Amino acid sequence: xxxxxxxxxxxxxxxxxxxxxxxxxxxxxxxxxxxxPRLWDRHxxxxxxxxxxxxxxxxxADVGTGAGLPGLVWAIGRPDLQxxxxxxxxxxxxxxxxxxxxxxxxxxxxxxARAEDVQETYQVVxxxxxxxxxxxxxxxxxxxxxxxxxLALKGKSAHEEVDAARRSLGRxxxxxxxxxxxxxxxxxxxxxxxxx
Numbered sequence: 001x002x003x004x005x006x007x008x009x010x011x012x013x014x015x016x017x018x019x020x021x022x023x024x025x026x027x028x029x030x031x032x033x034x035x036x037p038r039l040w041d042r043h044x045x046x047x048x049x050x051x052x053x054x055x056x057x058x059x060x061a062d063v064g065t066g067a068g069l070p071g072l073v074w075a076i077g078r079p080d081l082q083x084x085x086x087x088x089x090x091x092x093x094x095x096x097x098x099x100x101x102x103x104x105x106x107x108x109x110x111x112x113a114r115a116e117d118v119q120e121t122y123q124v125v126x127x128x129x130x131x132x133x134x135x136x137x138x139x140x141x142x143x144x145x146x147x148x149x150x151l152a153l154k155g156k157s158a159h160e161e162v163d164a165a166r167r168s169l170g171r172x173x174x175x176x177x178x179x180x181x182x183x184x185x186x187x188x189x190x191x192x193x194x195x196x
Contacts (some may be wrong), residue, residue, distance in 0.1 A: 004041055006048035006077070006183070010132050013076045013103055020099050021067060030067040030096055041185065047073040047128070049183030050151060050191055054124055061122040063115045063140050064130040068096055070153060071126065075108040080153055083108045084122065086115055121145035128153035133161035133192060137168055141172035141194070150194040154179075158190045169194060 007014050007162070022036045023044075036041065047070030054060065057080045062071025065085040075083040085108060087093050091111040100108050111118065116139060125140045133152065140150050153162065158179045160170075169177055176195040181188040 003045045003048070006045050006051065007166035010077045010079075011112050014048070014073065015070065016042060016103055017068070017076055017099060020102065024095060024098070025026050025067055028091060030092060030095055032074050033162050042187075044073055045068055045183070045185065046189050047153070047190050049087075050074075050153065051077050053180075053182065053191070053193075054078065054081065055153065058123040060084065060124045060126065061086055061118070061120075061143050062122075063125060063127040063136075063143070065096065066092055066128075068099065069128050069129075072096065072099060072108065074126075075105055076103065079107055082105060084120075085110045086113055086118060088112060088114045115143065117137035118139065118143055121148070123148045124151060124152065125149075126151045129155075132164070133158075137165055137169050137174075137194070141169070141174070141196070144194075144196050146196055148196055150192070150196075152192040152194070154190050156190070162192055 018039050025031045026033050060081050060083045064085050065071045071083050071085045085096055093110050096110045118167045125143045144150050173196050174194045178193045181190050183189050
C-alpha cells in the first residue's frame with residue numbers, strides 16, 4: 001500500500017508532518033537522523049495502513065506517543081477521530097503541540113501524563129514500540145472502554161509477546177486477542193488487537 005492509498009486527500013498534511021519530523025523532530029531528539037530516509041515506509045505509512053481498522057468517529061488514545069506515532073498520523077489521516085496523545089515527557093509534548101498548532105488540527109489533544117494516571121476511557125487505545133505486551137496491557141487496558149479495542153503496533157515478536165501475556169490479558173478483561181497484519185508493504189504492520 002502506498003502513502004497515497006493510505007492517506008488519500010490528507011497526504012499533503014501528512015507530508016507537512018513528515019517535514020516537521022525530519023527537521024525539528026531530529027534536532028530535538030524525537031527521531032534519529034538515520035530514520036529520516038525511512039520516515040514514510042517505516043513510520044508514517046506503517047501507521048497509516050491501520051486506519052481502516054479504526055471505527056468511524058472513534059475516541060482514540062495513543063499511549064507513549066513519542067513523536068506522534070501512530071496517534072498524530074491517525075489524527076491527520078482521519079479528521080473524524082478524536083485523538084488524545086498521552087506522553088509524560090515535556091520536550092515531546094511541546095513538539096506535539098507545535099505540530100498540532102502548525103497543521104491546525106482540531107481533533108487532537110496532548111495530555112502530559114503517564115498512562116497509569118489517566119482516568120478517562122476510550123473506544124480505541126493504541127501504542128507503538130512502547131513496551132512488551134504484558135507490561136503494555138497493564139498500562140493500556142484500563143483505558144479501553146467496554147466494547148473497545150487495544151491496537152498495539154508490534155514487530156516480529158508479536159505472537160511470542162501475546163503468548164507470554166495471555167493470562168494477564170485475560171485478567172485485565174480481554175475477550176479476544178488476535179495478531180493481524182496490515183498493508184501491502186515490504187514489512188507489513190503487525191498489530192495485536194485486544195477486544196474487551
